[in-house]
Amino acid sequence: MEVSHDELEAQIDRWRGYIQRNQAISPVDVDELEDHLREQIAERQASGLDDEEAFLVAIKRLGNLDAVSREFAREHSDRLWKQLVLLPDGSDGAGAPPWRELAVVLALAVGAGVAVKVGLALIGDGEALARNVGLLTLPFLAGYFAWKRRVSIRVVAALVIPVVVLAATLNLYPFVPGGSTAMLAALHSVVVLWLLVGVAYVGGRWRSGRRRMDFVRFTGEFAIYFTLLALGGAVLIGLTLATLQIIGIDFESVMEEWILPFAVPGAVVVAGWLVEAKQQVVENIAPVLTRVFTPLTAAMLLALLPVLATAGGLVDADRNLLILMNAILVLVLCLLLYSISARDSLAPPGLFDGLQLVLVLAALGVNAVMLTAMLTRIAEFGYSPNRTAALGLNILLLIHLVWAAWLAVAFLRGRRPFAVVERWQTSYLPVYGVWAAVVVLVFPPLFSFS
Template sequence: MELHAELEAQIDRWRGYVQRRQAISAADIDELEDHLREQIADRQATGLDDEEAFLVAIKRLGNLDAVSREFAREHSERLWKQLALVPEGSDDGGAPPWRELAVVLALAVGAGLAVKAGVAWMDGGAGLARNLGLLVFPFLASYFVWKRRLTVQVAAALLVPFAALAVVLNIYPFAPGGSTEILAVLHAPVVLWLLAGVAYVGGRWRSDGRRMDFARFTGELAIYYTLLALGGAVLIGLTFAVLQIVGADPEPLLAEWILPFAIPGALVVAAWLVEAKQNVVENIAPVLTRVFTPLTIAMLLAILAVLAAAGGLVDIDRNLLILMDAILVLVLCLLLYSISARDSLAPPGLSDALQLALVVTALAVDAVMLTAMLTRIAEFGFSPNKIAALGLNLLLLVHLVRAGWLTVGFLRGQRRFTALERWQTQYLPVYGAWAAIVVVVFPPVFSFA
């Protein structure tokens, strides 16, 4: 059924509240939302408008779960209390915690075994680099398939593009060490990650709220994965120090067994931790964004000053341009995470002004990078690397310009914050489409060089 944009925004806010409070499992949230939409459709059929249908549906849904009661108390000024407040009910018991842990550990070990087999079969090198994401993705996606109880249709929708990507990466006659092979290695994980996003949102990729959930999940996953990596590095370092003291050589063990299992396995475990401990991460997410946003602004201003003092843009080193693209991507990730961690109902504040400053400085850096790239193309001609970098910078330019414009409107009270959220999530598939073009189209166009 077709719902108006404001009604969809209300449903997304309701879902976001429920998910953040961790009152029920993700699968139960999906079932609750289905009930909510059915109730809305029934009320609309009787002639109620969107707002009335939504409020009455929330009241009926409140009789199904105590989540609506909590939401009603939080938003009593918007008539939630009188329409949704219901007596306390008993919580339904979910799956035993040990069962999910067993599934996660099995998938983590499976990812490690797949990578270990890939290392042995492909003997490292470019072949392993092209297929590393393909080896890990099935296990991460399988966790979401199990967690979200995805239908066969959604699982098939994930399998088809995954298989197509695997075929392309392994049948294309890439020149050894060529530019198109390196570009394919760098862009294939982007395609795979967006496919993982489809699994994470339960196949409901058209929902702005679900896509923002995935953006938030990605940021939290990076936090947990980093913490796991740091903790693991400390443990490995202490263990190896003891082994070296007694005369043992731990390096073969590290290279042949620990790293092939730890790196992919930690990704699956980190995804499980995000699902299990969302309320913990959400307490530190706003703090992280408030700390790193001004620091990132200072870094970008310093970079602009250095570039301004560097002189001619043609002489800028190619590696510097690549590094700057990586920095801009990280800035975009910080922007997305900042938006996902913010309460969409809160009024404009200092953090929003800092976010606008971040966008403006990133736009200035992106403009310098685009100018340098166009100058180099005019001087030295086209190449796969230059076109890929130029395309990415143009996508970033459009993304940041629109984000800045919407942020200005929000700060001036002319737009709601949900408009900025929708723009971020609606633009995400564009990056996946561009990554797919680089992987699939660039190699034959540039003769696989």
Template sequence: MEEHAGLEAQIQVWRGYVARRRAISPADLDELEDHLREQISERRAGGLDDDEAFLVAIKRMGNLDAVSREFAREHSERLWKQLVLLPEGPAVAGPPPRRELAVVLSLAVGAGLALKAGLTWLGEDAALLRNVGLLVFPFLVAYFAWKRRITARTAIALAIPFAILVLALNTYPFDSDGSTWLLAALHVPVILWLLAGVAYVGGRWRSDGRRMDFVRFTGELAIYFILLALGGGVLIGLTFAVLQLVGLDLEPVLESWILPFAVPGALVVAAWLVEAKQDVIENIAPVLTRVFTPLTIAMLLAMLIVLTTAGRLVDVDRGLLILMDAILVLVLCLLLYALSARDPLAPPGFFDALQLILVAAALAVDAVMLTAMLARIAEFGFSPNKVAALGLNLLLLVHLVRAAWLSAGFLRGRRPFAALERWQTRYLPVYGAWAAVVVLVFPPVFAFA
């Protein structure tokens, strides 16, 4: 497989480009990629090398004339241009915009109704916190299922783990004063995120390119959700201020109706916006990663200095260790998003070196945190929180060490970028497996305390 890494990288660049254009519907993209791979295999069997087979196959993709022409123009420095410039042709239309908007708004309202029902039946306590993701998740997946036209087999594969989570979180006799229920509530979104990824890629989770598409989607979804939240917050704040001036109190309505509908609804709408406006985000993503990567490096180095000069590591505050875990997860998300926004065929450059520094800084912070956690365990013994944090940091350590090794090899010209990309996406299910252990195994092991 390694000798065809260059070909895989070219296919993923092509797929990523096509996915960002409205020339074809997203539901047809998987079928078109399969057709492209068949064409490449036929050309290679006829004696062509990988590059030649790719070029000829692209030329023969008659259904993608318009997209191929745009792709060639944007990559005019490559040989593809002379083989891909084809006459204008009609594009395959996606779902009618009004119909899709109606589906999205219906699902957004449904998610709000589900959360409102949860508030009514479960109350504002631990039970709601455990189930909030389960209440919203079906509506987000329903949008992907409609958009990707997932098969019954994929739907069953999603329904089974979802049902297991529902049963476990609502039948386990959690101790309200314990920590296992909170750990379960914090780790359930990780599992649901990966299940949503299976729906997003139409059930084809084994494809490295499709997993990277989902990573890219996740970053763009976060951007749109934050923008919607900021805009909605400003509008609600202005309305709140105006009504207060005339003697009306909006707070009860805000807590009981506006927020329960706005937050889950914004998530569904943000997913739709990412699908509909990917060509806009495509220009934002590289800018964001280039701005925040050096800032994050500076933050990690500052935290490293603070941790190493704070005295005995066993005396480091537990809250600080939890906060550091959250920061490391955010750093990993930034790294993944930066990789997803990069042109796989571009040669290594300054920003790639900067990302290696980011990984090295994260590794140093993670090593200090692991030392502090082991010291606390030796001093105070095991607990669900300590074991969960230790497991997460060990996973991060393995992830970052391998990423640093592959990044260094890419910078030295000894490894293709595709190897680094594959490692990042193939390691993601490990986090889901660990989250499942915390949700399903930790409570009985620690007597639900």
């Protein structure tokens, strides 16, 4: 029976994941292999083969070109090939020597620190610097991945142009000091910049669902490594300060003027490099973290939902409560994405998938309560930059979670493969980037830069 094109894409994505786990094969080589695979599939389809036959024949053809693909073709079945042991023989990789990559990482980390230090000198410590923090740090992380993936000039242009537009917008718009649109622009510009980092991370091939999911996984692992670096750095700085204070040396000014401006942005680049260098180690951590925090977060939301739904005067509650609940919903979404990225796409539905559905349904309940409160506040007090931005985010979350729940139910009932659930999550991510860009570019003039 002929398989659907969705299943073909899922097969290609699983094959790519299989190849990527071989550390001897560089990302550039994986991209080239996938291009060859797709060419072979297209040729077989043009000759009249269905998707499944075209895929299997293409894999066998690639077996003549690459030892890993040959092993894949020899042992391929619906599930068995996922359990194969990868053999690094026959490829010595096309990546840069370790010392060269480390030199590039350190140069970019220092560059990010220099950019922040220059920003402090030219812009000063205030709202203007807050708007530019993302611009002063994240392009260096994107630059690392652009170098690592050897992206084309076209991809470089696709990365540079939005950064230039953001820089011009954040620094040329006549923001009112202390206004809401300035803070909204600063926060949402980071979202846009992070998606640009994602474009560099996937080597410009954003249309691949598997690569987008790789970036989701990278985001979670990056947060883990950056937190560990921050905690370790805080302990080291604290011990240094305590020691120097005992002997009568004031170290605080040096720390504030030199160490922190270089350490924090430098840690952003180093954390990204650590994730890239230690992928297989973190893959063992990700499933553990998601299995611990998914049920705990679901329990928290289920406890909060009846309290919020029955609390009187929720509409008149402090806006900080609504902001906090929005933050919780975003955290839930990040946990959901990270959980999906850590799951074996070939595994059958299980208890943990049911827990994820409970998490999504609980988040939908909280979202509905928050959305009702926001609409009521807007009806009573009118539109403001913060209310409009929060309303837009809640609507986007509602759409995302509703369809995620629908697909999760279909997967649990055996009516859809997990690849469809996974593809929806990553396909929807650019919507948040578009909304963030709207907040940065349109909201300030729309609300008179206040």
